[in-house]
Amino acid sequence: MMKKTIILLFITTVFASGCKKYLDVNNNPNQPTVVTPNVVLSAGLTGSAVAVGIDFNAVNRYMGFWSRSGNYVADAVNEQYQFNNSMTDADFAEEYTVLNRYHYIETAGTINGLPFYVGVAKTMEALHFSRLVDIYGNVPYSQAFNPVKYEKPKYDDAATIYGELITKLDSAVTVFQAAATYYKSAPKTQITTDDQYDLIFGRGAGVAPALRMTEWIQLANTIKLMLLLHEAAPGVITDAYRTAEIAKITANGAGYLPAGLSAAVNPGYSNTSNKQNPFYAFFETPTAANVALGEFRANSYAIGFYNMGSDERGNFFYGAPYTNGLPQGNYDGDPNSLTNTVTSQIGGDGDQAAYGATLANAGTLKSSAQDQLIISDFESLFIQAEAAQRGWITGSAATFYKEAVEQSFRYLNAGLYGTGDPKDDADDYLAGNGNLTSPTNTDYVVFAGAKDPLGVIMTQKWASLNSINPISVWTDYRRTGYPVSSILSISHSTTHVKNAIPTRYLYPQSELNTNSANVPVITAPAQYGLIFWDKN
Amino acid sequence: MKKLLLVSLCFLMLSITQVFAQNRTVTGTVTAKDDGLPIPGVTVRVKGSAGGVVTNSAGKYSITAPAGAILQFTFIGYNAQAVTPKGTVQNVALEPASTALGEVVVTGALGVKKEAKELGYSVATVSTKELTQAKVTDVATGLAGKVSGLQVNLTDNGVDPQVRIVLRGNRSITGNNEPLLVIDGVPIEDPNYLNALNPEDIESTTILKGAAAAGIYGSKASNGVLIITTKHGSKVAPSITVSNTTYLQELSYLPKLQTQFGGYGGEGGSYVNANGTVNPVGYENEAYGPAFDGRPLLIALSPIFAADGTTVTGYDSLYTPYSYKKNATRDFYRTGLQNQLSASYSAGTDHGTFYLGAQDVSTNGIVPDDHSRRDNLTIAGSQDYGNFHADYKVSYDQNNVNTFGNSYNQASTSGGLGAAGVFSGRPLFFEVLNTPPDIPLQDFKDPTSQYGNPNSYYSAYSTNPYWTIANSRDKRNTYNLLGTLNLSYKITPWLSVADRVGVTQTTEQYKYTRAGITFAPWAIADPQGAGNVASSQGYLAPAEFDETYFEQRLNNDFYATFNKKFGDISVNALAGFNMEQSYQRNIQLEGDALQFPNDYNIGSVLGVPDYGEGSYTQRGYSFYEQATVGYKDFVYLTGTNRDEWNSVLDPAHNHFEYPSVSASYIFTNNISALKDNKILSYGKLTAAYSKVANINIGGTNGNPYGAYSLVNPFVPPSGYPFGSIGGYSQSSLYLNPDIQPEKTSEWEFGTELGFLDGRISLKADYYQSKTSNESLTADVSAATGFTQKLVNVGLVTNTGEEFDLNVIAIKSRSVTWNIGATYSHYHNIINQLPGGEVEINQGFGDGVSGGIYAIQGQSYPVIKTTDWLRDPATGKVIVDPTTGRPTIDPTEKVYGNTSPTQMLGLTSSVSYKNFTLSVVMDYRGGYDVLNANGANLNFEGIGAQSAENGRQRFIYPNSVVSEGGKYVNNTSVAVNNGGNIQGNGFWPDVYGNGIGSIYVTSAAFWKLREASLTYDVPKSFLASVPFIKRASLSLIGRNLLMFTPKSNIFSDPEFSDAGNGNATGATSDAQMPPTRFYGANLTVTF
Helix, strand or coil: CCCHHHHHHHHHHHHHHHHHHHHHCCCCCCCCCCCCCCHHHHHHHHHHHHHHCCCCHHHHHCCEEEECCCCCCCHHHHCCCCCCCHHHHHHHHHHHHHHHHHHHHHHHHCCCCHHHHHHHHHHHHCCCCCCCHHCCCCCCCCCCCCCCCCCCCECHHHHHHHHHHHHHHHHHHHHHHHHHHHHCCHHHHHHHEEEEEEEECCCCCCCCCCHHHHHHHHHHHHHHHHHHHCCCCCCCCCCCHHHHHHHHHHCCCCCCCCCCCCCCCCCCCCCCCCCHHHHHHHHHCCECCCCHHHHHEEEEHHHHHHCCCCCCCHHHHHHEECCCCCCCCCCCCCCCCCCCCCCEEEECCCHHHHCCCCCCCCCCCCCCCCCCCEEEHHHHHHHHHHHCCCCCCCHHHHHHHHHHHHHHHHHHHHCCCCCCCCHHHHHHHHHCCCCCCCCCCCEEEEECCCCHHHHHHHHHHHHHHHCCHHHHHHHHHHHHHCCCCCCCCCCCCCCCCCCCCCCCCCCHHHHHHCCCCCCCCCCCCHHHHHCCCCCC | CCCHHHHHHHHHHHHHHHHHEEEEEEEEEECCCCCCCCCCCCCCEEECCCCEEEEECCCEEEEECCCCEEEEEECCCCCCEEECCCCCCCCEECCCCCCCCHHEEECHHHHHHHHHHHHCCEEEEHHHHHHCCCCCCHHHHHCCCCCCCEEECCCCCCCCEEEEEEEECCCCCCCCCCEEEEEEEEEEECCHHHCCCCCEEEEEEEEEEEEHHHHCCCCCHHHCEEEEEEECCCCCCCCCEEEEEEEEEEEEECCCCCCCEEECCCCCCHCCCCCCCEECCCCCCCEECCCCCCCCEEEEEEECCCCCCEEEEEEEEEEEEECCCCCHHHHHHEEEEEEEEEEEEEEEECCCCEEEEEEEEEECCCCCCEEEEEEEEEEEEEEEEEEEEEEEEEEEEEEEEEEEECCCCCCCCCCCCHHHHHCCCCCCCHHHHHHCCCCHHHHEEEECCCCCCCCCCCCCCCHHHHHHHHHEEEEEEEEEEEEEEEEEEEEEECCCEEEEEEEEEEECCCEEEECCCCCCHHCCCCCCCCCCCCHHEEEEEEEEEECCCCEEEEEEEEEEEEEEEECEEEEEEEEEEEEEEEEEEEEEECCCCCCCCCCCHHHHHHCEEEEEEEEEEEEEEEEEEEEEEEEEECCCEEEEEEEECCHHHHHHHHEEEEEEEEEEEEEHHCHHHHCCCEEEEEEEEEEEEEEECCCHHHHCCHHHHHCCCCEEEEECEEEEEECCCCCCCCCEECCCCCEEEEEEEEEEEEEEEEHHCCCCCEEEEEEEEECCCCCCEEEHHHCCCCCCCEEEEEEEEEEEEEEEEEEEEEEEECCEEEEEEEEEEEEEEEEEEECEEEECCCCCCCCCCCEEECCCCCCCCCEEEEEEEECCCCCEEEECCCCCECCEEEEEEEECCCCCCCEEEEEEEEECCCCCEEEEEEEEEECEEEEHHHHHHHHHCCEHHHHCCCCCCEEEEEEEEEECCCCCCCCCCCCCCCHHHHHHHHHHHHHHCCCHHHHHHHHHEEEEEEEEEEEEECEEEECCCCCCCCEEEEEEEEEEEEEEECCCCCCCCCCCCCCCCCCCCECCCCCCCEEEEEEEEEEECC
């Protein structure tokens, strides 16, 4: 017994000192546990690209852009508007996942004194939270991103969140202004690094920091003006508040995203698995055409509008097969939907041979390496056109409108007709001459002397953002009522929950499972509940 | 006194005279009756005389004895025998002693041997003979049905199947539930390592069922322990044993398939003729065509080219009679052939032993081209030198498996390592099953032939399975090295110290390759207008995936044992110190577009390959103590404790203790009235209580050992890095620095009774364990920025009773009949689970909704899936008043638990003269399984169910319709479209479309697992070949019969989609169909 005790004592003495060290092998060698904000910024921006590019893509169906193909079975959820809670689980989570990256950037950027990162984080947070509010109304905001303290974050009032986002954008502008000063004394390596990870305005190294900061301020201003427009309906916010907020934008002097400057992300997309542009990847894989091209087909609503004004863009939003040189689609939910042998796929480059044109980089599916638009210049111009039309900002609504449509044509490289310069085709179209045949109706094309100028702007915005930013279009539709029902109406399914396009998504099932006490109850049918700015 | 002395002297003189007068020398060999091998060291003595001789290493003896004297032969472990030699040669065969129940020696924790009566907890032993009687290649499968409380599942079928082993059910929801495997005292975490052992090398197998028995092994043993002791040679005459087993493997069961209808998918109106009935479509894989009528049916096209070799001028057409091609699907499978050749050499002297074992197992599976080869070499031995003892073992095993991979299909995509990448095709079994009964599948055997090639293959939507076999290969080479060294020194007769080192190393080289296909332009043009794979895919790039994996485990135990008697009190104690380390590293590379076909090298990847690396280290150390105090021979008290420190937890929580106490009371040795009772010859009562903990975050963190689960990492999102631009994001799982081990406390009570001098023995045990602190990834609100969080929650209770009955039914000179029965009843419930439920698997296969869940208040695991909307009053299915079809209730419901609540094992061994017939049967019941491939069979119209009503309209059985707001029995509304006219058929749209409840069946089964008939060649036969000591010939079979309830027409309920994971209870066409083995064995000992 004595010997045993001695042996044990010996072992204990020898090992006790070394033991702590012996166990010190739990440091993760596979993944970093601390990273600098720059690498999170690139991840944040590509995350935003995915979210804007393909999340909530069923909205393309409600907005008359996409329809189901006759080769696929009916989808009651989207065609009969039988919304359920689980349909947006993944998209809801994705928004917060991306926001969590910006949240980290904002925190780490503030601690490390890197104003540029703080500014980008605030700007992108405003964009994503406004999307969430526009889709769901009240959402977790003030208690988000704190899994320790707030495992079940409360839902904040949607209008309050909007107000805070507007303030956040102001503060983003201030930070960008500070960043411009910061870069004057920053080491070159810092500038180069920040350039490289700024996948929107960095455009590779070499952009002068001051210019870059101005461009970010322009994006922040554009988003802010967009949010104020979302609140345009009477009684949502006071005129005084609006005027004061717009005055702040005007005061910073940077203006809005101009023609030729889109906020678009490109980390170096290429035709490799997981490295393709997300919208492109939704339809095609590097080695084979994907079935998603077969699953969704052109929607007759949008085609009807393009044909009515003889708008060649229809041939760029939609691809082969064409019928008599024009895209052919289905009304979503139509029980007699045509099969894929006759209906156009999503994304086209015109029926170029038929028009003797050779247009590279055309349409919405240009290549696997294309930029992913976050807010395009034409969207910015439409925003400015609407604000000018409402008399909120100076400048001519007609000019903004014209530029917007021209930039839309340019984005698609739609130049089948005429000289091959898309701008000329746009101008012809805007003049009511049409591109391909004789237009039958130009009520929502020609701005000069239009009976309903706001309707013209909003309808063209809808027609330009086809497949590009369906959420933005859906929000516009809900708050303004454009496009009118003669242009866009409900799916052609035989039955609907209600004969109207849904006005919101239901809260995700994942939230009901994990945070049910806080999830607001929306009166059934919840898909027809109204977001706070929806006074229509 | 004087007189007495004189008489004695006289007697003595007499005997001396006799000795002098008639002494002669008797020689002979002493062998063991059970195996015929010579026994050295047997004491041979003339009855009544002192002294004697001992047999030599060849079992031979030579003794001088008077004529008519009785020779006595005694040896430990064998019944003594007394013989009067007739001549000068007397051979003797000793019979092994049937030890009294309490005296069976059991190898317990750390290799310490104890007598069974000392143990206060349940321990089972399986003899090597029983284990290997059916010549299993994986020892785990040889345990099925033989031990109560032990559930062994063959989770798949193929040339290298996985096995799941569970003792006393599941305690952990997402963590590991498999027992710890200990080989020669060295813990090896993964019980699948058993497959790297040559079963012939095993000397004994002990199963420690409960936590009390296992606690001293620490956290890894909270699910029980399988202790395997391997042969180290023995101190007997050198012997060589050569054994050859040849097995044929044959497909035993396929799901029930229909034989009346051929291809028609139902997509378009053109396939419906003027009468509104359908025309068969040759290129369809869905079998919804009209009934067979023998007409010639065009099934495939092959182009005729113009002189330029590219312009298609017309087509050759392949016709087949529209009739049932018998067994076309079944005949896809061939008869597999397995050959096991083993040889071993065993020798020993008084000071040491030596063992050499080798085995070669070569298997050709039932799928053409499937083969595997396992080679194993073991060298082991021991040496004694005074008080010093050493034993060692080195074992090398290599297993080369070459099997089929996945197919391609219309939606094959790429991207991401492993399952998400080039593996995304369909399983082979799906492609085979998915063959309409009129298709002569055998005609497409050559995937380069005119109609076997991908362009011309009959089915427009699926892959020729023969193409998959030839072009999609999965090659896994595993190399295992196991080394142990045990040194001990006896300081005093009652105190020894020992050190045991063990190392296991596994290296795995894995390569998956899939050929590319450049579909011909004419096939892409889709001449039949089918929307075929060629037109959807166009081009499928050659792809490959490489993985190199290395794992090393080091273990060292330094311990002292103490063994002493103090009067009536015996003390048996042990104290030790353990250090262990596990290390794993893997590198994965994947390219889904290669430059050249057939050049499967990662260097030939176009673009950037996907790649990944992981390396993990875990360490721990522990102090442990155990003491057994016995009083006389009827009460034994044992206490153990282990203090463990582990690197994967935060220093604030990384130390925990495992105490246990157990007691054993042998009342037949205590109560004098029961002593030497012939009816109740042995009786023991036991009780034990223990607390163990289990670091079980490996399964939840997706990380072996659960390392690095305290600090949140940043991970590159999909696609990163883009060139020189890196990107990092938080992961979706929020880790938790406060995470603690799962804690189990267990009570166990038992009794062991022997009747009729051990002819009948019965063991019964009851246990209840409570496991708290389940380590789970709980879903959290996505608004936290994370979707899951690592937490400690919940409480799971397992209770069960186990019975083991052994009866020696007949024991006569020529006939011996042993019968064994094991019965276990098991019940498990999740008492608490905040959040209510956790999904364990990733949903079911074949589009069936739901999943395997852990749900509060339910047994674990359970099936949760969709059912029809039912009339709440009657429970009858509600059908639509116009279509006659039921509707899926979107709220998923809980169906049965998927762990058997009852298990029965029956073993029987009858010997008659030289013949021995052994069988093992087992039953499992009280649980359910979801057979997801049922949905596929109905969707495709291949399954028998889909043809039950002859594809006619029928009234959904036991249904109700709504009539004036009330549900009334449906007697008139038949389902519309009983086939699949215009793509709107009942079977594909309703039965084959997501509904799960109709594919849940009882998972009960009876199996005849093993049967062997052995003929021991009589000694007389072998007399002419004296170098052969023993020979036997056996006919053997495995999995010969399976009986399942009528409702289960699908597969073997033992299979599992989850492999050896916890989410048992779901099968799909990802598993191969069940097979049976039959063959013969010849064993010769030299």
